[in-house]
Amino acid sequence: MTRLEEFGWKGEAAPGIARVVRxxxxxxxxxxCESDSDVIARKKKxxxxxxxxSPKPVTGDFVKFVHNPGGESMIVETLERFSVFERRDAGARRSSQTLAVNFDILFITTGLNENYSPARIARFLALxxxxxxxxxxxxxxKADLLAPGEGARLAKxxxxxxxxxxxxxxTVSGEGLERLRAMMHPxxxxxxxxxxxxGKSSLVNALAGEDVAETLEVQEWSGKGRHATTSRTIYKLASGxxxxxxxxVREIGMIGETETVLAKGVSSHRWRK
Ligand SMILES: Nc1nc2c(ncn2[C@@H]2O[C@H](COP(=O)(O)OP(=O)(O)O)[C@@H](O)[C@H]2O)c(=O)[nH]1
Ligand SMILES: [Mg+2]
Structure with missing residues (x-):
């Protein structure tokens, strides 16, 4: 299998096609398929x-590119996305922010602590x-924060x-991880x-069986709500x-509203260092 196929390309692998993995x-x-390691490229001017x-490429996109082993490789086009998850902002300069593309499963992740909010889940589902x-x-x-069986009951x-x-x-007790693994295919x-x-990064690490993603983005909390981590990465797990x-996502809004619950909940998180 070529590296392009290992990274999710389901068509015929061909030179000039690539996936943005970071x-x-x-x-x-x-x-x-031109190289056994990442090729670094920029957008063609x-x-x-x-x-x-086509839209500007983001991590997860399949793109057309011109490979230049001796110099700069150039991305020339973003191929059509089969799935897109985007956040829509009210009154912002940019009207939307693409959060994920070309995924087969979207895990809408909610902590079983102050983060738990049916209203927010509804909002994510609407998006x-x-x-x-x-x-x-x-x-x-974080099902471990609740009495045994309580997380499963809430999920049901x-x-x-x-x-x-x-x-x-x-990721602390291991509850549910086997079922989670069983949902995903190479x-x-x-x-x-x-x-x-x-706990998104913690989950990726638990599934990977090693620390690949950075967890607890500490600066995020000290920087008055600024997100320190801006890069996005596709991790290839041992399972494929x-x-x-x-x-x-600190605030996820529909057009015309802003989520404020999140900012309030954060200060009382018991795991905050
Ligand atoms: N109690 C508990 N804490 C967790 C669990 N998973 C992650 N955490 C903690 O939650 C914090 C944020 O985790 P992180 O993976 O960085 O969250 P992210 O911002 O969604 O990527 C860290 O302090 C983790 O140790 C869990 O299953 N149970
Ligand atoms: Mg993270």
């Missing part, structure tokens, strides 16, 4: 400026409504309330979205599953 600033790490141009060819699963983390209740598959897990891309601090870890 991005920081102007630089993109590409998995492709002007290629994403025209009105009819997920037209996300494309992917399924949504409600994932409840949510499943009834939202008619969406639900699961309670804990070369599928899974994406975890939810508030900062709910591709996990897309995204920076936390």
């Amino acid at each position: 991005s920081h600033g102007d630089y993109y790490h590409l998995a492709c 002007g290629a994403f400026m025209r009105e009819d141009a 997920a409504e037209n996300m494309g060819r992917a399924k949504a699963v409600l994932l409840f983390t 209740e949510a499943c009834g309330m939202f008619a969406t598959e639900s699961l309670a897990v804990s 070369r599928d891309t899974v994406s975890f979205v939810g508030s900062s601090g709910v 599953v591709l996990a897309l870890d995204t920076p936390g």
Whole structure:
């Protein structure tokens, strides 16, 4: 299998096609069949400026690129996305922010502590409504903070309330992790979205069996709500599953409203250092 296929390309692997597996600033790490390691590329100047141009690439995108082993490789086009999850902002300069693309499963992640809010889950589900060819699963983390069986009960209740598959897990006790693994297939891309601090990176690490993702983005709390982590990465787990870890979403809004519950809940999180 080529590296491009290992990273989720389900069509015929061809030169000139790649997947963005990490991005920081102007630089993109590409998995492709031309190389056994990441090829670093930039966007071709002007290629994403025209009105009819494809969207600017983000981690998870499949792209067309020009490979230049001796110099700079250039991304020239973003291929059509089969799924997209985006946040819509009210009155902001940018009207939307693309949080994840080309995922097979969207895990809407909620902590079983102050983070728990049916209203927020409903909001995430509403944003997920037209996300494309992917399924949504409600994932409840930190089940160890509740009495035994309580997390599973809440997950079952949510499943009834939202008619969406639900699961309670804990990276501390290991509860639910086997069921979570069983939901994911090799070369599928899974994406975890939810508030900062709910344990998305911890889950990726637990699934990977080693620390690949940075957890507890400490600066995030000291910087008055600023997100320190802006890079997004696709991690290839030993199982062959591709996990897309995204920076936390502090506020996720529908057009015309702002989520404030999150900011309030944060200060009383018991795990805050
Ligand atoms: N009690 C408990 N704490 C957890 C669990 N998973 C993660 N945490 C803690 O929650 C905090 C935030 O985790 P992190 O993975 O960085 O969250 P992210 O911002 O969603 O990526 C860290 O202090 C973790 O140790 C869990 O299952 N149970
Ligand atoms: Mg994280």
